[in-house]
Amino acid sequence: MPYPENLETAIEIEKMIRDNGAIPATIAILNGVIKIGLSSDELEMLANTKKNAGEILKASRRDIAYVVSGKLNAATTVSGTMICAALAGIRFFATGGIGGVHRGAGESFDISADLTELGKTEVAVISAGIKSILDIKATLEYLETLGVPVVGYRSNEFPAFYTRESGFKVDREFVNAKETASFLKAHWELGMNSGVLISNPIPEKYSYNKTEIDTAIEAALRKADENKIKGKEITPFLLKEIKEITGGKSLAANRELVFHNAKVAAEISGEYVKLYE
Numbered sequence: 001m002p003y004p005e006n007l008e009t010a011i012e013i014e015k016m017i018r019d020n021g022a023i024p025a026t027i028a029i030l031n032g033v034i035k036i037g038l039s040s041d042e043l044e045m046l047a048n049t050k051k052n053a054g055e056i057l058k059a060s061r062r063d064i065a066y067v068v069s070g071k072l073n074a075a076t077t078v079s080g081t082m083i084c085a086a087l088a089g090i091r092f093f094a095t096g097g098i099g100g101v102h103r104g105a106g107e108s109f110d111i112s113a114d115l116t117e118l119g120k121t122e123v124a125v126i127s128a129g130i131k132s133i134l135d136i137k138a139t140l141e142y143l144e145t146l147g148v149p150v151v152g153y154r155s156n157e158f159p160a161f162y163t164r165e166s167g168f169k170v171d172r173e174f175v176n177a178k179e180t181a182s183f184l185k186a187h188w189e190l191g192m193n194s195g196v197l198i199s200n201p202i203p204e205k206y207s208y209n210k211t212e213i214d215t216a217i218e219a220a221l222r223k224a225d226e227n228k229i230k231g232k233e234i235t236p237f238l239l240k241e242i243k244e245i246t247g248g249k250s251l252a253a254n255r256e257l258v259f260h261n262a263k264v265a266a267e268i269s270g271e272y273v274k275l276y277e
Helices: 005-019 040-047 061-069 078-087 113-118 136-146 177-189 210-226 231-245 249-274
Strands: 027-030 033-036 056-059 073-076 092-094 124-127 150-153 172-174 196-199
Touching (some): 005 040, 005 249, 061 073, 073 078, 078 124, 124 249, 136 150, 177 196, 210 231
Parallel strands (some): 056 073, 092 124, 150 172, 150 196
Antiparallel strands (some): 027 033, 027 073
């Protein structure tokens, strides 16, 4: 998200988590130190990308040691955040959407490290599925290969970020936070040693029509191909293009789905804690 919407969103997310009975802990690496929970000044520094352009890296699993050893600053990807959360004993992580298998990965082998992290790090990731710019079918197949449960929260269809519809089903559907927490307790106590992807569809009020968003995505993909945008630059490029094509509506949808994920994550974590009281 652009500044200052990203900062406003981060602050609102933390408030929403507190209001739903949990403790927020926004994660980043600052001056080489993994920070579990950020001050308002630290949030501002991370969010203000215009002022701090070039000073804040993007840290996935492969980058964390480099950032720490070099005493650098970095925001963490889904995989990076999972690692830091697990080091601190945090089981629940709310985000927007996770990375996945990119379209054309049969030739490029472009597969997000988020997926392999889910296969080995014991954190529940609550998200609105994966961004619909990715290959949803291949992503779900890859998660199955890794043994990662993909469960739906009050929906049996895997969401596609901006829309509740993808045409693909989840492995299991849970109807409330208590049921979801019980499943997570059993999963980890059985020694499964993996994360769990909890797909939480964007609220219906903010969900895009699947045909409409697919059209915008296809237009953005064509432009990316024309401009030879590849690798780590592809996702931010596509999201920016989709925002412009939709007249900014995609940004509003992005905010709302993140708020919803934060609320659900807080509710599930609360029920999980009760199971050990």
